Amino acid sequence: MPVYKIKVIPNSSKNEIVEKMSDGTIKIKLKAPPIDGKANEELIKFLAKEWKIPKNNIEIKSGKISKNKILIIN
Numbered sequence: 001m002p003v004y005k006i007k008v009i010p011n012s013s014k015n016e017i018v019e020k021m022s023d024g025t026i027k028i029k030l031k032a033p034p035i036d037g038k039a040n041e042e043l044i045k046f047l048a049k050e051w052k053i054p055k056n057n058i059e060i061k062s063g064k065i066s067k068n069k070i071l072i073i074n
Contacts, residue, residue, distance in 0.1 A: 003061070006069045008043060010034040015046045025068075040064060047071070 005025040009018070012029035019027050032042035040060055048055040053073065063069030 002073045004071045004073070006043070006063075006071055008034075008039055008067050008069065010039045010067075015042065017050065034067075037064070040069075043069070 005023070007021070007025050007027045009027065009029045011033050012031060014029065015031055016029050017026060018029055021027060028043065028046070030039050030042045030046065032038040044055050044058045044060070047053075047058055051073075057074045059072045059074065061070040061072045
């Protein structure tokens with residue numbers, strides 16, 4: 001199962017993958033605010049579309065209330 005380190009920047013003007021940082025972390029801008037899990041939902045929806053995989057294959061393993069997250073792809 002692939003594991004990804006993600007850094008989320010919420011409240012951005014659009015959803016986009018910004019860069020892959022030197023430590024391998026993927027920086028992603030999201031339109032959604034970090035309130036009531038909206039940014040997490042938007043992240044999963046966005047990555048499922050970008051990577052062409054079902055949403056239920058993406059799991060936030062850690063960082064549900066942080067900008068830094070660990071994702072597992074099933």
